Amino acid sequence: MSTSKKSTKYVFIMGGVLSGLGKGVATSSIGLLLQRKGYRVTSLKIDPYVNVDAGTMNPTEHGEVFVTKDGMETDQDIGNYERFLNTELTKTNYMTTGSVYLSLIQAERNLAFGGKQVEVVPHVPNEVIRRIREAVKKSKAEIALIEIGGTVGEYQNLLFLEAARMLSQLQPGDVQYVLVSYLPIPGNLGEMKTKPTQYAVRTLNSAGIQPHFILARGSHALDAPRRERIAMNTGVPAKDIISAPDVSSIYQIPLNFEKEHLADKILNNFGLKARKNDLADWKSLNRKIENPKKKVRIGIAGKYFGSGDFTLLDAYISVIESIKHAAWAVHAKPEIVWIDSSEFEKNSSKLRGLDKLDGLIVPGGFGSRGIEGKIKAIQYAREHKIPYFGLCYGMQLAVVEFARHVLGWKDANTTEINPKTSHPVIHILPEQEEKLKHKDYGGSMRLGEYPCKLKKDSVAAKAYGTQKILERHRHRYELNNEYRPELEKAGLLVSGTYTQKDLAEIVELPGHPFFVGVQFHPEFLTRPTQAHPLFAAFVRACLAKQK
Numbered sequence: 411m412s413t414s415k416k417s418t419k420y421v422f423i424m425g426g427v428l429s430g431l432g433k434g435v436a437t438s439s440i441g442l443l444l445q446r447k448g449y450r451v452t453s454l455k456i457d458p459y460v461n462v463d464a465g466t467m468n469p470t471e472h473g474e475v476f477v478t479k480d481g482m483e484t485d486q487d488i489g490n491y492e493r494f495l496n497t498e499l500t501k502t503n504y505m506t507t508g509s510v511y512l513s514l515i516q517a518e519r520n521l522a523f524g525g526k527q528v529e530v531v532p533h534v535p536n537e538v539i540r541r542i543r544e545a546v547k548k549s550k551a552e553i554a555l556i557e558i559g560g561t562v563g564e565y566q567n568l569l570f571l572e573a574a575r576m577l578s579q580l581q582p583g584d585v586q587y588v589l590v591s592y593l594p595i596p597g598n599l600g601e602m603k604t605k606p607t608q609y610a611v612r613t614l615n616s617a618g619i620q621p622h623f624i625l626a627r628g629s630h631a632l633d634a635p636r637r638e639r640i641a642m643n644t645g646v647p648a649k650d651i652i653s654a655p656d657v658s659s660i661y662q663i664p665l666n667f668e669k670e671h672l673a674d675k676i677l678n679n680f681g682l683k684a685r686k687n688d689l690a691d692w693k694s695l696n697r698k699i700e701n702p703k704k705k706v707r708i709g710i711a712g713k714y715f716g717s718g719d720f721t722l723l724d725a726y727i728s729v730i731e732s733i734k735h736a737a738w739a740v741h742a743k744p745e746i747v748w749i750d751s752s753e754f755e756k757n758s759s760k761l762r763g764l765d766k767l768d769g770l771i772v773p774g775g776f777g778s779r780g781i782e783g784k785i786k787a788i789q790y791a792r793e794h795k796i797p798y799f800g801l802c803y804g805m806q807l808a809v810v811e812f813a814r815h816v817l818g819w820k821d822a823n824t825t826e827i828n829p830k831t832s833h834p835v836i837h838i839l840p841e842q843e844e845k846l847k848h849k850d851y852g853g854s855m856r857l858g859e860y861p862c863k864l865k866k867d868s869v870a871a872k873a874y875g876t877q878k879i880l881e882r883h884r885h886r887y888e889l890n891n892e893y894r895p896e897l898e899k900a901g902l903l904v905s906g907t908y909t910q911k912d913l914a915e916i917v918e919l920p921g922h923p924f925f926v927g928v929q930f931h932p933e934f935l936t937r938p939t940q941a942h943p944l945f946a947a948f949v950r951a952c953l954a955k956q957k
C-alpha cells in the first residue's frame with residue numbers, strides 16, 4: 411500500500427491515558443530495531459508547549475535540558491534518541507508549538523505568504539510537516555520516527571495530530587501510528603483495566619487517526635483476554651497490540667519489542683523487509699547489566715529532585731545514564747546516592763557521610779540554593795581523597811573551593827552568586843554580560859559543541875587518549891583568567907582549554923586520586939555500549955578507592 415519502496419517512511423508515536431509512559435524510550439527502541447535491521451533512521455520530538463525551546467524551563471518541572479551539538483536546548487528525549495541510535499541529532503530534530511508559531515509569524519512579517527491570510531489550519535500543520543521533512547533531508551533518513559509529546563485529547567497537541575494525519579494524506583501508505591497507552595491495575599480490583607486505552611483510541615480516531623499499533627504499558631504483561639478486548643473495541647488487530655510491561659532497565663525494551671517482532675511488523679506494513687538483524691552488542695550489554703560482579707557507590711549533590719512529596723530524577727538523566735554506562739563497562743552495579751547539599755550547611759558533621767561513597771559528582775546548575783553545602787562537600791572530597799567529578803557548575807565551584815581553602819581567599823566566589831566578591835575567580839563571559847543587560851535569556855548561553863585542547867599527560871588527556879576533543883556546553887560563566895596564574899601556581903592544573911578564546915575547560919588536581927572539573931557537559935555524549943571516557947576514568951578511580 412506504500413507509495414513506493416523508496417519514499418521516506420514516517421512513524422508517529424503518541425501517548426494515551428497519561429504522560430510519563432516512556433514514549434521517548436519506546437521511540438528510541440523502535441528506532442534502534444529499525445536501524446539494526448539495516449535502515450537509516452532519524453527521530454524527532456515535538457513538544458506541545460509555547461516555550462520556544464526547553465532552555466527557559468525549570469528542570470524540576472520539565473526534566474533535563476539536553477543540548478544538541480548545534481546548540482539547541484531540547485528535551486531529554488533527544489538524549490535518549492542519541493544514546494539508543496548512537497547518533498548526534500540537530501536543531502531540526504526538535505520543535506515546540508512556540509518554535510513553530512515563531513517561524514510562521516516571522517515569515518508572515520516578511521511577506522512570505524504573498525498577501526494571503528495565514529491560518530492555524532493548514533499553515534501550522536504545514537509548517538510542522540515542512541520541519542519533519544527538513545530533518546529527514548538533513549539526516550538522509552529512510553524512516554523518521556516522530557514522537558508527539560503529551561497525551562492525545564489535550565488541546566495543545568491537536569495541531570500536531572493534524573499534521574500527522576495530513577502527512578498520511580500527502581503520502582498514502584508511508585505513515586504509521588503507534589499509540590503508547592496505559593493499562594492500570596487499580597489496587598482495590600487487582601485486575602488490569604482496558605477502558606482508558608479504548609477511550610484513548612477513540613480520541614485519536616476523532617482526530618482522524620487509527621493507530622496501527624498499541625504499546626500496552628503497565629506494571630504487568632498484557633494477557634490474552636484483555637488483548638482481545640482491546641482489539642475488539644478499537645479495531646487494532648490483536649497481533650499488533652504489543653505488551654510493554656515495566657522493566658528493571660530501559661535497555662531491555664528493544665529486546666522485548668524484538669520478541670514481539672514489532673519492527674518487522676512496521677517494516678512489513680510499509681512493504682519493506684529487514685536487510686539484516688544485528689543485536690549482539692545490545693544483548694551483551696543486557697547480560698552485563700544483569701550480572702554485575704561488584705558495586706560502585708556514587709553520590710550526586712544536586713538540587714532539582716524535589717517535587718512535592720516525590721523525588722524526580724529526570725533532571726539528571728544524562729548524568730545518571732553516564733554513570734550507569736561507565737559502571738556496566740567494568741561489570742559494576744552502580745548505586746547512586748542523592749545528596750541534599752543544604753544539609754551540610756546546617757550541620758558540617760554530616761559531611762562524614764561522604765566517606766561511605768566511592769566518588770562524588772556535583773552536576774550542572776544555576777543560582778545559589780545549596781551552593782555553600784556543595785563547596786563544603788567538594789572541600790571534603792579534595793581533602794579526604796574521595797574521587798570528585800565536577801560538571802559545569804561543579805567545575806566552577808571546585809575552583810571557588812580551591813581559591814578559598816588552598817589560596818586562602820575567604821570570600822572567593824563566582825559572580826553568579828556574589829557579584830561584589832573581592833576574588834571573582836569565576837566571572838561572566840564578556841558576550842554574556844551584554845545579553846543579560848538586555849534580558850536576552852532564551853537560547854543565549856554559550857551553547858553546543860566547542861573544541862578543547864588537552865594538556866599532554868593530564869588525567870583528561872589520558873582518559874580520552876587524545877589531545878583534541880569536542881564537547882557540548884551550556885553556561886554563562888567561566889574561569890577568570892586573571893586568577894589563573896595564581897591558581898595554577900598553587901597546584902590547580904588547567905588541563906583543557908578552548909584555545910581560540912583561551913577559556914579554561916578542564917581543571918584537575920595532580921596527586922589526587924581523581925579530581926576533575928569540566929566546564930562542559932560530558933554526560934551528553936555517553937553511549938550505553940561506549941561509556942564516556944571521563945566517566946569511565948572516574949568510575950575506575952571510584953573502584954580503586956574501594957581497595
Ligand code: GLN
Pocket residue numbers: 773774775776777801802803804806826884885886887888
Ligand atoms: N550557572 C553556571 C553558568 O551559567 C553553570 C551552568 C551549568 O552548570 N550548566 O555558567
